[in-house]
Amino acid sequence: MMTTARLIMPLLMALTAWTAVAQPQTSLLRPVPGKTALPLSVPPYQSFCWFAADRGRWPGDGNRVLPWFGKTDPGKLVNSKPNPTVAKPGVHAMFALFHLKNGRYMAVLPVAEPDSLAWLNIDGKGNFMVEYGTLGKNLAKPQSVLAVIAVDDNIYSTCSAVWEKALSLPFVKGRTLPREKKAYPEPFKYLGWCSWEQYKKNITSALLEKTARHLEESPVPVRWLLVDDGFQVQEGLKLISFQPRQDKFPEGWKPLMKHKSAKLKWMGLWHCYYGLWKGIHPEHRLGPQVARGLVSTPKGNILPGDGPGGAGAFYKPFLQSVRDAGFDFVKIDVQAEYLKQADGLDNPVHHNTKCSEALEKACRQTGLELINCMAQGTVNIQNTRHSAVTRCSIDYKMGDEAMGKSHLLQSYANTLWLGQTAWPDHDMFHSTDPSSARLMAISKAVSGGPVYLSDPADKLNPEHIMPLVWSDGLLLRPLAPAVPLPDSVFLDALNENRLYRVIAPLPGQSAAVVLYNLKHPSPETAVRGKISLNDYRYAAALLKGKQALNYYGTPVEGIAAYSAEGGRALTASRPELDVEITGFQDRLFILAPIVGGWAVIGRGDKFLSPCAVEGSPEYAETSLRFRIRESGPVVIWHGKGPVKAGGTPVKNLGNGFYELQFPVSSRPLDVTVTAE
The missing domain is CATH 2.60.40.1180 (Golgi alpha-mannosidase II)
Structure with missing residues (x-):
């Protein structure tokens, strides 16, 4: 009789060889007094990958961080349009990889302190630079470290080493944990459904109840339902109340919560990180205590921030309203847009850091699981102490082949850096998409992250769904x-x-x-x-x-x-x-x-x-x-x-x-x- 012991000897030999190999070389790029921009010294290289939003987005990168591929001329790259689905490459990046001419790999990760932020830049002369600041009126105190650099023969060890070193820095340590040290949320181990791609903002209580009934009756084992944008009491995309609008949801969330069952076990709610797309309405009905957690910009934007009561004065009641309504998790969106919305504040980085900390704490206090969305910003990524899931891509679009290709490329490439601290969320998909249903299903499967549908609930296609799950909706998931x-x-x-x-x-x-x-x-x-x-x-x-x-x-x-x-x-x-x-x-x-x-x-x-x-x-x-x-x-x-x-x-x-x-x-x- 033979067992898997047949594999032990090769593994011991491999371990011996591995421990004999030199470990990745890491170094820290520190500031120079009086300068907020430094040249990035890169050894001779044969190619590079620049992780940046498309042009005009920074610092509100949202979910727009894409891999941009260059050979020897960074200036040539940023003046090209290699991806037909988005604008030209942005010059500001939050991560970079280089394949050196000696065959080794180099990774560069700029870091954020609680009150300032570093980023990569390609200047007007085509030079790689590292810069830092508060992005506000206050001048930044010199950061102790601007970026972490790692070099190794293995591309994956290089990516891991740069993050391991960053997470050990005193001003980062404890604010973000490695992915493997985080608890993966129970609902996302199962198949889900989301309203956004199918219905956009055209949701009502009646439509969601109908959807819940169809999901309950369906032979497809969908176990959770996520209510996306379109329910808020708002004016001009500014939030007025934490409660849903009466014309669409006359009885609030109670009718939907009645559809929770042994099968449809969990429900989630989408919300914007800073209230709604343009913040908080000046005549909001959030109450004076919540208002103590708000700040105002010179342009009139009202946002959560480090106000008189601290950011927690906003986020605790914000998340508690979700929990009190009966929801089990939240998807918090447009997190990385905060820095752009906070333009004109004394120190947008400081306020953003406090908001990220307060969001994580409020989710823990209320017992809500969290999906981070449009959170591809250094401040947000480096403040995910507990949350284990983050969107890695621009929205999926049904039937759009060019966007489908870009979506796959972006999702996998971003996992090289995002996957160090979170499971990647590849977004929802349609099981009835004639151009890419199977491709999308397989990519979600190997992502290890949440898998959720957006077809009308009575139109689900089991052919592209059941290979993902067991009979109870439990996903078959990779180890990483x-x-x-x-x-x-x-x-x-x-x-x-x-x-x-x-x-x-x-x-x-x-x-x-x-x-x-x-x-x-x-x-x-x-x-x-x-x-x-x-x-x-x-x-x-x-x-x-x-x-x-x-x-x-x-x-x-x-x-x-x-x-x-x-x-x-x-x-x-x-x-x-x-x-x-x-x-x-x-x-x-x-x-x-x-x-x-x-x-x-x-x-x-x-x-x-x-x-x-x-x-x-x-x-x-x-x-x-x-x-x-x-x-x-x-x-x-x-x-x-x-x-x-x-x-x-x-x-x-x-x-x-x-x-x-x-x-x-x-x-x-x-x-x-x-x-x-």
Whole structure:
């Protein structure tokens, strides 16, 4: 009898090799007295990735931080328009990566102190700069550190090292925690639904009640409902009251809350970070105590901030009103726009910091879970002490191929830095989207973040939903979020004829690799790429500790690379598999370690099939045993010929893959496979 102990020796060898490798080099960029801008010294490089909002957004980056790809001339990049869905690249950035000519990688992360902020800039002469300030009338006291720099041979170690160092700085430590040290919210482990993409602001109590009834009746196991924008008492996009408007919600939230059930267990509410899109109305009905948490700008904007009562005077009753209405979580939007709205204040960074701190504290006090949205700003990201989920992309748009491609590229690339402290939220999608429903479903699956729909609740398409979930709506989730493979980190995928590739770690020392054709417009001919045995070790990109050790070496016998469109074993003698994709499509591969001539892929009808396997398989020379969470078609690989599973029909899928055609049910399944 063989067990997963067959993998222990390679892992010990990999660990020994890993500990012998030099660790990332980190350094701190400190200010020079009397200067608020310093040149960023970059060694000779072959390419770079500039993470910035499109032109004209800064410092209100919102959800607009995108990867912009350059070679040798930063000035040329910012004067181009490489992404057809947005404006030209912005010159102000919050993160940057460089592929150096010596083959190493360099990451630069500007940091925020409680009262000042540092950022990257490309000046008028095309030079990389680091700048800092309060963005207000008060001059900034010299920051002790402006940016953290890390250099390493591994792109993922470089990204992790720069964040680890930043999170250890005295003025950051404790204000933000690594992703793996945060509790992932219980509702977001399950499938959800949101009103925004389908209905925008055209929501009413009757419509939401109808939606809740359809979700309850649907065979699709949606477990939570998120009410988005469109319910507020407001004038000119300025908030007047915490309560919903009477013309649309005559009985408030009570009718909707009656639809909570064992199935539709949680409900969430969208709110704007600073009241509403243009702040608080001067004739608001929030009360004098709440008003003590407000500040006014010279332009007349009224915002939460460090007023006479502190920012908590606003956020505690704000969030308490949500909790008292019966909601379980909030999605707080336009957080990074605060700095732009606060233009003219004495110190916008100080007020923004206090608001972020108060928001996190109020959510903890009221028991509300939190999704951060349009929060891609240094002040916001570096003040997420407890919250574990942050939007990583511009809004998804149904049927828009160009935006769909940009959405995927942005979401995965941003996870390199955002995924260090939060699970990435790839936004909602339509399961009935004719152009990209399956692509969007798979990308949400490998993100590890929330997965939520926006179709009319009676129009949900199970074909693109059920591969994501179990019968109770529980998501099959990776161990860490998917990120670009090294050859895709600096790939301008919208403009180059190369496949964009991402990877995520899965249970059972498995991994998922997704390849995309993101070239736009899509070329008529196929775009080519490959997967390889070498890809497997990068699954540990965002893993820490013992989990990461599973991927530091490739399994001795190789891996079984399974795709619904066909796959094969990748071994030392045949380490690569060519892939071609035509049009806006993807290709999902599951990489499973081969042990004793066997590999377990899992439930073949689920996107992340290895998540179905409970415990460790038992491998023997002529048999294989394992347990599946819920019965259904199971795929395995056997390199020594046909197999059987008692009286269960077995379908030969080719290249050593076999589908054991067990019936679908919610019951667990013990599987025994023998060689014929």
